[in-house]
Amino acid sequence: MWRSLRPIGRSGASGGYRRYAWTGADAECRLWFQAQAEARGLDHEVDRNGNQWAWLGDPLRGDAVVTGSHLDSVPDGGAFDGPLGVVSSFAALDELRRRGAVFTRPFAITNFGDEEGARFGLACVGSRLAAGQLTVEHAHRLRDGEGVSLPQAMEAAGYDPDAIGPDPERLARIGAFVELHVEQGRALDIGGDPVGVASAIWPHGRWRFDFRGEANHAGTTRLADRRDPMLTYAETVLAARREAELAGGLATFGKIAVEPNGVNAIPSLVRGWLDSRAADQDTLDTLVGAVERAAREHAEKAGIALDVVRESFTPVVEFRHALRDEIRRVLDAGDPHGTGRPVPVLGTGAGHDAGILSASVPTAMLFVRNPTGVSHSPAEHATEDDCVAGVLALADVLEGLACS
Template structure:
């Protein structure tokens, strides 16, 4: 495949997904789990897989899997038998988004996986063992509050009953949202058979930071994921009239919340960690009313477990101290937590050696962002490739990667697949080849 054809194929894939779930006002994406936008993305994935002769399955947790088998690569009803050999190589990412997210976070990994299969087929190559492209559901957790829900359910790190009872901002339960989309929420839970069929997982992702810019490199390999988690803070006080209640007579939880936000920034800076209050709801949410409740979510990340524990403890202590002064109360609930992830050294080093032989020096970098690859790392060898982000911006419509770097990412992923799956030269056959 020449460079022009390769660029055209990638551009067509990118264009075919670009409008799904995009808000015309902000330019950002609102692809929340089990909404119409998310279902449109799932249909897109199934259609693209079918166009390539790949067989698509949906597992008990709603994750999609598109199989390229070691035979002709054409569609087959024998995918179940073929994948039970237990040595499939999984690649892929996710298609859902944060509120007004960018186009690249997640979709770049899915599109690059499809494009890598196209590139290998164009070279006339065939896999020696099954290759499966994954689209994990609800990676961002934007609707129901738990990130990487699909992979957490798959691995049993998220309790099925807890997952079914999760509610979105409108009170809709996850179980009901899944049922409305034609999925069976009673089937949620750890999937040992699925996990036993996969031997490695490699996820390509846009970098969410500036490391590769500083290294002047189009692609890199992940070393680790910082430990991170989400904590819900419920600040409660007393609702009252904004125009008739003296300042000294108020029990205003907004003051406690505001002080906690400032404290979080200070504690994080001193501890070399990250702490962000990015989501908040207020009751009764009236311009001329003192709030009765402020509910806010803390996202915190750190280089190691001890530093994460320390900064969260300090933020909670600061919140409670301020609450006592304000005559308010605060309750804190840990909604999710992910331990530090060290990607499999053997797989990481093998990938880095493969890519260095083709592209020259490939940097190795840590990341503070969570990913499905980090969840699966508890069960099987996983690795990540990052594609340069020239602005360093992420979770915003301004998120971007240059087409040339994206194509380098596709080529890098194809080399990794060829190395790990034992792809061999073959003869193209039919439109699915």
């Protein structure tokens, strides 16, 4: 499975992946998912929001156990973020069949669409739409860097954009959703554990900072006469790092757009996107507020106009304690990795479909060790042994939840 999926959407230049929503690479990933489902005799379907489902048993019975993740990527992303969860789900089903496990509840594997938000700037579009956390009107306004709207992209890919929207009937079928994911950090590696259980997802969001100055000639305009928004943006980037260190949170400017974007032109507009996360809401509010105040102070001194727009936000997600504790009990009882220690429980600053769905259905997450902690990069990695450990842990969890 891994070998057949690995080439799809991979850049020869960077070695990273460019699997953006509703593109050719995305279509190939969807065909791959469908083929894996059909090879196992599962019923494949695509819901109104473009999310894929592979069903074993009658979904209309309700109380289904669902697992899976996503197959799209950030720009030049790694091979594990998202796909590891989908591949492991199919592999866990294979393992359960090898054991002779008998399913007593409906079971499904899913691939949620546009989780990373790389094309339209909003993460978890497929699960947000299904859960009613993204309105149809807002979704229809989303546009990529080329000005292509989400409806246009969906229609070009052969899907009906007018059908998107909340899907409470489908979510009501789910009794538990468990997502396996590569850890995006080094907590498991430091502790020497191949697999862990998630406790919570930090609150996080994306803010757009628009710095507007005056375009002018780079070779003839005196430094004293310039209204250069790039300088104010640079001061804000440095302020974000300082404030994050003070608050104990995270603040990153990782995307920028410049107009007119000429080598010999002073910019008229610098647009930067802030990604900020923290362990609790108060810390996040303090951190983002401090970054915005610093940006406005620098902008006022330089004669730069500034607009700040919050483009997305996800509050803290505490995974359902009863489900989390049941998963820990199953894994601790088996001690499949021979550590002799309870399975570790850890929080994460990364958003996931499981976090979005947690407001509608009981959700939980498993993490697989990442020896370097690097993620959203071609250097993202997990060893084969740890990936297998993740599959076996997921199989144990699914057997405990869905089988007699």
